[in-house]
Amino acid sequence: MTEPAAESASKKTMLKGMNHYELKSWFREQGEAAFRGDQVFNWMYNHRVLEFDQMVNLPKSLRHTLEETAQMQTLTEHHSIISPESATKKFLFKTNEGNIIESVIIPEEKRVTLCVSTQVGCPLDCKFCATGLMGYKKNLTAGEIFDQYLLAQKGYDREISNIVYMGMGEPLLNYKNTIKSLEIFGSELTTGISLRKITVSTSGIPAKIRELADTGMKVKLAFSLHSCFEGMRSKIMPINDKYSLHENLDALDYYAEKTNTRITYEYVMLKGINDRKEDLHALIKLSKKIPSKVNLIPFNSLAHMSPEGLSAELEPTSDKDIQIFAEKLRDNYITVMLRNTQGKDIAAACGQLAVKF
Numbered sequence: 001m002t003e004p005a006a007e008s009a010s011k012k013t014m015l016k017g018m019n020h021y022e023l024k025s026w027f028r029e030q031g032e033a034a035f036r037g038d039q040v041f042n043w044m045y046n047h048r049v050l051e052f053d054q055m056v057n058l059p060k061s062l063r064h065t066l067e068e069t070a071q072m073q074t075l076t077e078h079h080s081i082i083s084p085e086s087a088t089k090k091f092l093f094k095t096n097e098g099n100i101i102e103s104v105i106i107p108e109e110k111r112v113t114l115c116v117s118t119q120v121g122c123p124l125d126c127k128f129c130a131t132g133l134m135g136y137k138k139n140l141t142a143g144e145i146f147d148q149y150l151l152a153q154k155g156y157d158r159e160i161s162n163i164v165y166m167g168m169g170e171p172l173l174n175y176k177n178t179i180k181s182l183e184i185f186g187s188e189l190t191t192g193i194s195l196r197k198i199t200v201s202t203s204g205i206p207a208k209i210r211e212l213a214d215t216g217m218k219v220k221l222a223f224s225l226h227s228c229f230e231g232m233r234s235k236i237m238p239i240n241d242k243y244s245l246h247e248n249l250d251a252l253d254y255y256a257e258k259t260n261t262r263i264t265y266e267y268v269m270l271k272g273i274n275d276r277k278e279d280l281h282a283l284i285k286l287s288k289k290i291p292s293k294v295n296l297i298p299f300n301s302l303a304h305m306s307p308e309g310l311s312a313e314l315e316p317t318s319d320k321d322i323q324i325f326a327e328k329l330r331d332n333y334i335t336v337m338l339r340n341t342q343g344k345d346i347a348a349a350c351g352q353l354a355v356k357f
């Protein structure tokens with residue numbers, strides 16, 4: 001079923017964000033042949049053009065009509081900054097209504113990863129996260145999620161190879177648009193980035209984790225674990241009061257089995273909170289329950305947000321203690337990755353995204 005097309009303030013129909021089926025239906029409704037939807041899909045998402053006039057296999061009259069009645073740009077680049085240390089690049093994009101969101105390109109030797117946002121701000125208030133301190137403004141459309149990729153790619157000289165839905169917001173609280181953007185990425189006509197190179201990160205909405213598994217898209221799933229104890233997890237991630245770790249583990253088990261993928265447990269290392277002996281033992285036990293790996297993340301300062309309460313008290317586990325923690329996990333045959341803090345110098349590292357420079 002075709003959803004009503006998004007209307008912009010100028011009453012032009014927003015085409016960016018429509019999936020293949022929706023575009024074909026829209027052209028049919030306009031009295032045009034459905035294959036025009038294929039062509040525009042290809043131009044918009046694959047060739048990444050920003051003007052209808054560049055769609056040279058459309059008749060001139062149709063290009064003119066599209067200029068009058070439709071639009072396809074959801075974001076403009078507001079500002080960008082590149083780290084002299086690591087070539088990590090942070091973009092601030094402005095939505096058509098004037099909201100600012102952030103995306104970050106993280107280059108490594110063999111791959112270039114783009115971290116995209118799915119919401120303006122975030123309602124979940126995780127205590128270690130700058131975005132949570134901003135509060136929540138709105139869900140991004142599928143077009144706004146996808147345009148972060150198009151604009152970031154235009155502004156970077158290496159090809160983006162991987163995408164992580166780990167920027168501002170909780171993707172599974174914006175489920176419909178997250179799925180639509182994944183459908184666009186996953187289309188054969190689109191970017192050449194296969195769904196296997198896309199990771200969706202969630203703080204844990206069990207029903208949506210199961211729904212995502214049932215789509216058959218087989219994207220990788222990262223789960224923000226951060227503590228294996230319900231009480232402590234609730235303290236640092238209040239969403240745990242609503243959706244417990246226990247319920248989430250059931251849903252993650254379902255996801256891993258249904259998609260035949262390994263879950264990544266994200267674990268921000270916080271001194272005295274989740275780096276104690278009992279935390280290590282609980283993490284070892286938990287990691288053996290479901291096919292998984294653990295991503296240890298150094299805690300990045302929130303000082304640029306002037307936090308209060310628990311957020312102000314959080315301290316990072318030292319690099320040395322993180323190494324020891326990782327070694328002990330490995331001794332127990334657990335796959336461990338240590339995330340570097342690339343982008344810290346430009347407030348673009350994990351948990352620091354909050355529209356500030």
Ligand code: SF4
Binds near residue numbers: 130
């Ligand atoms: S960690 Fe993710 S879910 Fe939690 S507040 Fe930050 S953006 Fe939201």
